[in-house]
Amino acid sequence: MKSDKLVLVATICDHYSLELPFFDQLDHHGMVEIVQVGQDPYIKENQLSILEKVIRIHHDLQVNLDGVAVILDLVDRIELLQQENRNLRRQIRVY
Amino acid sequence: MDYIDYYEVLAVPKNADIKEIKKAYRRLARKHHPDLHPNDDNAKKKFQQINEAHTVLSDPEKRAKYDKYGKDWEHAEAYEEAARQQQQYRKSQGAGGFGRTGTRGQYSGEDFSEFFNTMFGGQAGFGGFEREVRYKGQDYHATLSLNLSDVYQTQKHTLSVNGKSIRITIPAGVNDEQVIKIKGHGGAGVNGGPKGDLFIKFAINNNSSFHRDGKDLYKNIDLDLYTAVLGGDKIINTFDGKKVKLKVSPGTQNGAKVKLSGKGFPEYKKEGTFGDLIITFNIKIPSTLSAREKELFQELAKLKGQ
Numbered sequence: 032m033k034s035d036k037l038v039l040v041a042t043i044c045d046h047y048s049l050e051l052p053f054f055d056q057l058d059h060h061g062m063v064e065i066v067q068v069g070q071d072p073y074i075k076e077n078q079l080s081i082l083e084k085v086i087r088i089h090h091d092l093q094v095n096l097d098g099v100a101v102i103l104d105l106v107d108r109i110e111l112l113q114q115e116n117r118n119l120r121r122q123i124r125v126y
Numbered sequence: 127m128d129y130i131d132y133y134e135v136l137a138v139p140k141n142a143d144i145k146e147i148k149k150a151y152r153r154l155a156r157k158h159h160p161d162l163h164p165n166d167d168n169a170k171k172k173f174q175q176i177n178e179a180h181t182v183l184s185d186p187e188k189r190a191k192y193d194k195y196g197k198d199w200e201h202a203e204a205y206e207e208a209a210r211q212q213q214q215y216r217k218s219q220g221a222g223g224f225g226r227t228g229t230r231g232q233y234s235g236e237d238f239s240e241f242f243n244t245m246f247g248g249q250a251g252f253g254g255f256e257r258e259v260r261y262k263g264q265d266y267h268a269t270l271s272l273n274l275s276d277v278y279q280t281q282k283h284t285l286s287v288n289g290k291s292i293r294i295t296i297p298a299g300v301n302d303e304q305v306i307k308i309k310g311h312g313g314a315g316v317n318g319g320p321k322g323d324l325f326i327k328f329a330i331n332n333n334s335s336f337h338r339d340g341k342d343l344y345k346n347i348d349l350d351l352y353t354a355v356l357g358g359d360k361i362i363n364t365f366d367g368k369k370v371k372l373k374v375s376p377g378t379q380n381g382a383k384v385k386l387s388g389k390g391f392p393e394y395k396k397e398g399t400f401g402d403l404i405i406t407f408n409i410k411i412p413s414t415l416s417a418r419e420k421e422l423f424q425e426l427a428k429l430k431g432q
Contacts, residue, residue, distance in 0.1 A: 036313070039322070042262045069267050084161050091155055102162060110164045 037066055037073035047086060057085065060100045130241050132179035132192065140193075144184060151180040178242050263322035264313035270326050272296070273333040278365060278392065287311060287324060294326070299341060299394035302330035336365055341401025343390040349407045354378045364389045364403060372405070380409040 040054050054072060057063040063082050066073045074082065081103075088099050133140050136150040154176045156162075163169035182188045266287060280298045284291050292311055300306075305327045312322020337344040343365055353360065357376030361369050370386065383406050390401030415423065 037264045039262060039265065042319075068264075071265065073264065088159065088161050092159060093152065106162060106164055113165060 036076035037068065038076055038079065040065070040072040040074060043074070043082070049086075056096050057082070060096055062096075062100060062103065128241065130175070130178070130239060132182050135175050135179040136183065138183075142183075144186075147180065147183045151176060151184070155180075175239075178239060182242070262320050263315040265322040266312045266324045268324065268326050269329055271329045271331060272300075273331050274336075274338060275333055277328075277330060280397075285326075292324070296328075297395050298392040299396075300328050300330070301340070301394065302328060304328050304394075334365065336403075338391055341391050341393045341399075343401065343403045344406070345403065346406045346408050349374065349378065349409050351409060351411055354380075354407070354409045362386070362403075362405060365391065374407075378407055378409070380407065382407045 040051065043049065044051060044054075051072075054063065054065055054074070058065045062085055063074055063078050066075065084103070085096075085099050088094055088102055089096065094102065133142070136142075136147060136154065138146050138150045142150070155173065158169050158172040158176060160166070160170040160173050182192050268285070268287065270283070270285070277296065277300045278298060280295065282293055282295050284293050286292075290311075292308065294308060305325050308324040308326065310321045311324035315321055332338065335345060345362075347360065347362065349360065352358075353374050355377065357378070358374050360372045360374050362372050364370055364386070370389065372384065372386075383404055386403040386405065388400045389403035393399040393401060412419070
């Protein structure tokens with residue numbers, strides 16, 4: 032289900048001890064979309080999980096945001112390949 | 127519940143220094159981080175062990191306790207009680223316990239092993255971030271249009287925001303484009319977080335003959351030539367509709383200003399304090415004269431040698 036709830040970026044910054052320019056970079060890399068409401072930037076609630084994933088990889092593995100973007104892209108491709116692999120296995124079973 | 131050898135998990139010797147421990151953690155975290163292994167439960171379990179081992183061994187205090195009590199965890203009950211009391215004390219001092227603390231909020235112990243929870247009382251969660259993050263709800267922004275005469279006195283208004291009626295007090299003297307915050311009347315919080323706030327911006331329409339600049343009011347008043355020359359009284363209507371008798375000095379010039387102290391606009395949130403009313407005289411020269419008037423003006427001109 033699509034969620035249109037917005038979360039104030041300032042609140043997230045406060046919670047995770049992040050700086051506002053970090054979100055500009057996330058937006059620049061196309062990882063998280065910033066929604067401007069009046070003068071305040073927000074992100075959609077349904078993007079919180081991806082944001083947390085970015086923060087985890089960035090912090091736990093000390094990977095810069097370019098690297099995180101590449102990792103997320105590769106992980107997406109792994110998931111697609113895993114799905115394709117499962118489908119192919121099912122087809123093999125049928126024959 | 128089994129004893130966990132954290133040194134073995136990180137594959138480091140018992141005398142490994144903090145650099146070696148961090149290096150081993152990074153190497154293994156890169157290899158087993160669950161975000162890099164979608165749909166792989168084994169990676170998640172492995173990373174939890176690595177994270178747990180790193181949490182203990184990278185903290186000198188915790189590592190010392192682990193080294194001292196780890197193998198004898200069955201007898202650690204007394205220690206656990208002491209540690210709990212110590213933790214209570216730390217909390218009262220404003221510092222956190224083990225793991226990440228402060229604004230990062232609440233943690234669940236479920237991501238760590240039973241062994242860890244027995245030893246350390248249940249601390250930071252996987253990856254150091256809480257799962258149920260609480261966020262403040264969305265702030266709402268609204269514009270309220272009022273006439274200048276509406277904000278001359280403090281009054282209550284009922285607004286309808288997202289189907290809910292909110293009764294607010296608008297203090298006298300509120301300014302055009304001023305924004306006031308009504309706390310907790312925005313969108314609902316996420317995961318039990320606080321509600322957002324409602325921001326109301328005022329659009330003040332000047333429906334009066336006065337010009338307003340903050341708490342001061344300005345008005346142009348027409349003054350007949352004879353009163354300007356000879357002096358006299360002039361009745362002025364103030365903003366609140368009251369009449370004030372103004373003494374006009376003889377020889378008043380066109381554009382002359384008179385200040386009526388305390389007859390201006392109320393000052394915002396300063397009950398009973400008013401600005402000034404500044405009157406500018408606009409002297410009207412007669413455009414049509416009777417024959418007699420013309421004759422008298424000519425006589426005046428002769429007297430002045432013109």
